Amino acid sequence: MDLAKINALTADDMSAVNKLIAKRLQSDVTLINQIGLYIINSGGKRLRPILVLLGSGACGYQGQHHHSLAAIIEFIHTATLLHDDVVDASELRRGKKTANAVWGNEASVLVGDFLYSRAFQMMVEIRNMRVMEILAEATNTIAAGEVMQLLNCNDPDTTEERYLHVIRSKTAKLFAAASQLGAVISQRPKEEEMAFATYGMHLGTAFQLIDDVLDYDASSEITGKNIGDDLAEGKPTLPLIRIIQTGSPSQSQTVRQAIEKGGLEHIDAVKEAILTTDALQYTTDCAKNEARLAIDALSIIANTPYKEALIELAHFSFNRNY
Numbered sequence: 001m002d003l004a005k006i007n008a009l010t011a012d013d014m015s016a017v018n019k020l021i022a023k024r025l026q027s028d029v030t031l032i033n034q035i036g037l038y039i040i041n042s043g044g045k046r047l048r049p050i051l052v053l054l055g056s057g058a059c060g061y062q063g064q065h066h067h068s069l070a071a072i073i074e075f076i077h078t079a080t081l082l083h084d085d086v087v088d089a090s091e092l093r094r095g096k097k098t099a100n101a102v103w104g105n106e107a108s109v110l111v112g113d114f115l116y117s118r119a120f121q122m123m124v125e126i127r128n129m130r131v132m133e134i135l136a137e138a139t140n141t142i143a144a145g146e147v148m149q150l151l152n153c154n155d156p157d158t159t160e161e162r163y164l165h166v167i168r169s170k171t172a173k174l175f176a177a178a179s180q181l182g183a184v185i186s187q188r189p190k191e192e193e194m195a196f197a198t199y200g201m202h203l204g205t206a207f208q209l210i211d212d213v214l215d216y217d218a219s220s221e222i223t224g225k226n227i228g229d230d231l232a233e234g235k236p237t238l239p240l241i242r243i244i245q246t247g248s249p250s251q252s253q254t255v256r257q258a259i260e261k262g263g264l265e266h267i268d269a270v271k272e273a274i275l276t277t278d279a280l281q282y283t284t285d286c287a288k289n290e291a292r293l294a295i296d297a298l299s300i301i302a303n304t305p306y307k308e309a310l311i312e313l314a315h316f317s318f319n320r321n322y
Helices: 003-009 011-025 030-040 047-058 065-088 099-103 105-126 129-152 160-185 190-217 238-246 249-261 267-275 279-300 305-318
Strands: none
Touching: 003 011, 003 047, 003 305, 011 030, 011 047, 011 065, 011 105, 030 065, 030 099, 030 105, 047 065, 047 160, 047 190, 047 305, 065 099, 065 105, 065 129, 065 160, 099 105, 105 129, 129 160, 160 190, 160 238, 190 238, 190 267, 190 279, 190 305, 238 249, 238 267, 238 279, 249 267, 267 279, 279 305
16 A cells, blocks of 8 residues: 555545535635635645544544645644734745735735634533543644744754754644544544554654755655755754764764754755765664654554555655655
């Protein structure tokens, strides 16, 4: 099973989710519709809503709340993208101009706020306090992770531990919530609920680590973002932290200066350091380990095509070029 087969497995459910997204995105304010549709339809892999659908399928869920939860997760994710791109002053995402580059920062932030509030409206409609608890905690953790990342910017002394804490908060937490929700609405035992959450946390970490690799190891045509974007923003991602820790004194100093100053003045020297050290391989190996831990977490879950798809998604997380 590959990503195409995973998409095929969830195709009918995802069609219902997309219709619900379009319906609940509607507003009397035209600009909200324009920006919301622009980013929702900008070619993302829809991984987080897929996790809701796969988790629900693996638990044998028979109702309709999984469609609403998948849409809620996508709205939350989209809101974070709108806010992230403003904070990072990004101009390119998934090969298209970012919403803030087209409409400006103010509109992007406010539409992100609208998506958050719409997501919470939909949560209330499900009338499940456990769902509310999980998603409220997830959004709060994501916000805290964004602040932690801001504090790490331009700080070459950021440790691997601090960096992993950031990505588990700002990225992997929503993966964990999405994976967990199917078990919650299926009223599965707490042990299984936490197994899905653990799976999602490790999966999300693996995805982010490979994104760190692709920031230096793929073209913008493939990734939909500019090479070295993280370096330009002064973000100390794991490949850079690895060079500082294990590279030669000159390589370490070059990367430290690049992180401190931001921008792309040192991009060629940094890329050379990345190619001549084990920075990318080390980061990939860390992602593979996270994927293995994700798969291990599912050991107590009954075997179904949906569980098989979750396992395949873990393999895809580190074996991809986009």
